[in-house]
Amino acid sequence: MARGAMPLRITGERVEALDQTALPAAVRYFEFDSVETVAEAIAMRVRGAPLLGLVGAFGMAIAARTAGPDAATLHSAAARLRAARPTAVDLGRAVDQSLQAALALPEHERADALWLRACDYLACRRAEDLALARRGLELLPRAARVLTHCNTGPLATGGIGTALAIVTLGHERGLIAHCFTTETRPLLQGARLTTWELQTAGVPTTLLPDTAAAGLVTSGQVDIVIVGADRIAANGDTANKIGTFGLALAAVRARLPFVIAAPTSTIDFACPDGAAIPIEFRPADEVGGYGGQRWAPDGIAAYNPAFDVTPADLVTAIVTERGTARPPYGASLQRLLEGG
Amino acid sequence: MARGAMPLRITGERVEALDQTALPAAVRYFEFDSVETVAEAIAMRVRGAPLLGLVGAFGMAIAARTAGPDAATLHSAAARLRAARPTAVDLGRAVDQSLQAALALPEHERADALWLRACDYLACRRAEDLALARRGLELLPRAARVLTHCNTGPLATGGIGTALAIVTLGHERGLIAHCFTTETRPLLQGARLTTWELQTAGVPTTLLPDTAAAGLVTSGQVDIVIVGADRIAANGDTANKIGTFGLALAAVRARLPFVIAAPTSTIDFACPDGAAIPIEFRPADEVGGYGGQRWAPDGIAAYNPAFDVTPADLVTAIVTERGTARPPYGASLQRLLEGG
Numbered sequence: 201m202a203r204g205a206m207p208l209r210i211t212g213e214r215v216e217a218l219d220q221t222a223l224p225a226a227v228r229y230f231e232f233d234s235v236e237t238v239a240e241a242i243a244m245r246v247r248g249a250p251l252l253g254l255v256g257a258f259g260m261a262i263a264a265r266t267a268g269p270d271a272a273t274l275h276s277a278a279a280r281l282r283a284a285r286p287t288a289v290d291l292g293r294a295v296d297q298s299l300q301a302a303l304a305l306p307e308h309e310r311a312d313a314l315w316l317r318a319c320d321y322l323a324c325r326r327a328e329d330l331a332l333a334r335r336g337l338e339l340l341p342r343a344a345r346v347l348t349h350c351n352t353g354p355l356a357t358g359g360i361g362t363a364l365a366i367v368t369l370g371h372e373r374g375l376i377a378h379c380f381t382t383e384t385r386p387l388l389q390g391a392r393l394t395t396w397e398l399q400t401a402g403v404p405t406t407l408l409p410d411t412a413a414a415g416l417v418t419s420g421q422v423d424i425v426i427v428g429a430d431r432i433a434a435n436g437d438t439a440n441k442i443g444t445f446g447l448a449l450a451a452v453r454a455r456l457p458f459v460i461a462a463p464t465s466t467i468d469f470a471c472p473d474g475a476a477i478p479i480e481f482r483p484a485d486e487v488g489g490y491g492g493q494r495w496a497p498d499g500i501a502a503y504n505p506a507f508d509v510t511p512a513d514l515v516t517a518i519v520t521e522r523g524t525a526r527p528p529y530g531a532s533l534q535r536l537l538e539g540g
Numbered sequence: 541m542a543r544g545a546m547p548l549r550i551t552g553e554r555v556e557a558l559d560q561t562a563l564p565a566a567v568r569y570f571e572f573d574s575v576e577t578v579a580e581a582i583a584m585r586v587r588g589a590p591l592l593g594l595v596g597a598f599g600m601a602i603a604a605r606t607a608g609p610d611a612a613t614l615h616s617a618a619a620r621l622r623a624a625r626p627t628a629v630d631l632g633r634a635v636d637q638s639l640q641a642a643l644a645l646p647e648h649e650r651a652d653a654l655w656l657r658a659c660d661y662l663a664c665r666r667a668e669d670l671a672l673a674r675r676g677l678e679l680l681p682r683a684a685r686v687l688t689h690c691n692t693g694p695l696a697t698g699g700i701g702t703a704l705a706i707v708t709l710g711h712e713r714g715l716i717a718h719c720f721t722t723e724t725r726p727l728l729q730g731a732r733l734t735t736w737e738l739q740t741a742g743v744p745t746t747l748l749p750d751t752a753a754a755g756l757v758t759s760g761q762v763d764i765v766i767v768g769a770d771r772i773a774a775n776g777d778t779a780n781k782i783g784t785f786g787l788a789l790a791a792v793r794a795r796l797p798f799v800i801a802a803p804t805s806t807i808d809f810a811c812p813d814g815a816a817i818p819i820e821f822r823p824a825d826e827v828g829g830y831g832g833q834r835w836a837p838d839g840i841a842a843y844n845p846a847f848d849v850t851p852a853d854l855v856t857a858i859v860t861e862r863g864t865a866r867p868p869y870g871a872s873l874q875r876l877l878e879g880g
Contacts, residue, residue: 224837380843383827383836385725385749391828391836399837407827407836408843409725410750411783415848418785443751445758449789487723487747488731493833496723496731496747497564497739503720503748508755 205354205397207251208258208322213265213315215258219245220355224396235263235277242284242291248356249430250325250463253290256281257321260298261314269310274299287480294321322358328463329359331521336366336426336461339517339524343377344370345423347416350382350441351389352428352461353397363428363461364394366519368401378404380422384443385410386486386504410443417450425451429462436512436529437474442505448514457516464520467533474509482506545694545737547591548598548662553605553655555598559585560695564736575603575617582624582631588696589770590665590803593630596621597661600638601654609650614639627820634661662698668803669699671861676706676766676801679857679864683717684710685763687756690722690781691729692768692801693737703768703801704734706859708741718744720762724783725750726826726844750783757790765791769802776852776869777814782845788854797856804860807873814849822846
């Protein structure tokens with residue numbers, strides 16, 4: 201984990217989390233010392249679906265140690281952690297699995313077991329991210345100039361990242377010449393977090409407004425577009441951060457590879473195609489301003505979906521920790537999951 | 541001029557300009573009472589290439605009235621106005637033409653002649669914009685839901701606007717159901733100005749992050765995309781505000797009409813195609829922040845072109861005040877300019 205940022209820092213039995221809201225202005229860690237500090241962190245200061253799962257697992261370990269290992273206390277801690285961000289699937293799953301695992305043990309073993317479980321989870325996350333990144337390296341041309349979108353680095357996964365780990369690992373191995381990153385309105389994860397992670401990892405980096413992406417991609421200054429995924433349907437249609445679809449259209453126009461990098465846990469065979477993927481709409485006030493600053497008139501309506509769906513016909517490859525799927529994706533993704 | 545915003549207000553011999561930097565928070569006019577107030581307005585408080593031309597013409601009239609009609613004074617005023625924004629082509633042309641016209645007259649006639657000339661120029665701008673908007677109405681489907689980009693309303697042209705005038709005039713005539721507008725990073729003209737102009741004109745309006753445009757265009761909620769142009773090459777390739785090209789790619793994917801609305805003065809037959817159109821790059825600090833707020837790390841490089849070029853094969857029609865060009869554009873644009 202020398203490369204890039206560290207969103208969780210484990211020292212002995214101490215867990216500290218990086219306050220992502222303070223980035224890039226300040227690198228500030230705070231300690232998880234109670235269920236309440238973990239819940240507040242989940243609600244406010246950490247983000248990224250896989251990272252939230254890790255934080256939930258450590259939160260349950262801290263609950264058992266600081267509040268007590270009895271069933272009532274653990275149930276109450278699990279409810280508090282889940283409620284801090286009710287829509288985070290990885291968080292809810294990690295908390296529930298930790299709770300069930302603990303309840304199956306005698307009370308005096310629970311605190312240690314939950315701690316070991318969380319540490320294992322972190323180790324698995326790092327190993328899975330690394331496996332994915334290594335697969336991704338095979339797709340890079342020489343001295344690759346990559347465009348990416350949103351934030352898919354350590355700050356998102358808690359490991360070494362997904363799409364961005366291909367860039368940072370590739371840079372370590374001399375395969376990456378440059379990384380372009382979009383601002384990623386409205387929440388600006390690219391401008392705030394990806395730039396900082398790339399700087400921290402020493403990768404030559406250029407930031408662009410989302411509006412400049414299509415022109416850049418077709419200008420001859422980019423060799424490959426690599427992005428993450430929130431959910432991949434059985435046919436390869438991919439939901440990811442709003443703006444991804446536009447990048448795919450530009451890549452196809454430029455005849456450049458458009459690559460999705462995401463763990464197999466993102467593949468949802470219950471969704472036959474993109475039309476079945478539910479799209480979350482976020483608050484209107486994220487559009488027309490940022491932070492305390494407003495630039496749009498009061499009372500303006502806003503269209504603010506969190507994700508868009510990139511149709512599978514625009515996707516060159518889907519890289520996972522188990523291998524790389526190619527079109528047609530229906531059969532190819534199935535083979536990956538079956539370990540074929 | 542009842543509809544929408546009025547960037548210049550003429551009362552008797554008094555000219556007031558709307559301070560566009562104060563929008564949308566405040567609607568504040570200030571008087572042009574000296575060459576210096578006009579120059580400061582050009583540098584800071586008004587924008588839009590055609591509007592800057594008008595302001596230059598009124599600036600020369602005010603120079604003759606307040607500073608004097610002698611050749612030395614007028615030459616000095618022209619130099620001051622041009623220097624306030626050296627890259628503004630319409631401004632430079634309007635100032636030079638006013639200067640030459642004045643110098644051809646006896647000194648005592650110059651102030652009145654420059655004033656009449658500026659008022660004529662404003663009347664022509666309004667008439668030309670109106671002619672363009674009427675042509676544009678012919679392209680609208682019933683109860684059209686339009687997506688537009690950047691700012692192409694009265695605040696940009698000083699008349700009734702170009703692409704946005706099709707929307708406001710269409711709305712007056714019951715042809716427009718809804719207008720979607722992008723934020724238009726990095727300078728946010730869509731979020732700050734177009735929203736305000738549409739609200740002022742009473743058009744039902746929704747603002748979206750630039751990242752959401754491709755998803756919206758392909759979602760079935762938009763019928764037509766209409767944008768302006770900064771320069772149109774002989775073959776129809778069109779330079780316009782950064783982000784336009786991405787909207788065109790999305791419109792083509794969705795099989796929707798993608799329409800350019802711009803006066804014939806924008807057509808540059810000296811440019812055979814888009815590759816010959818020079819693209820201005822703007823300061824890096826416009827990316828990674830807005831106004832006094834920074835969200836990117838210090839020292840990050842930025843890619844910040846002012847324009848992109850939409851290839852002619854993506855453009856459904858080019859609407860001008862003289863008529864509408866259709867592919868193949870080479871011959872069609874030529875016929876328009878010849879009045880055919």
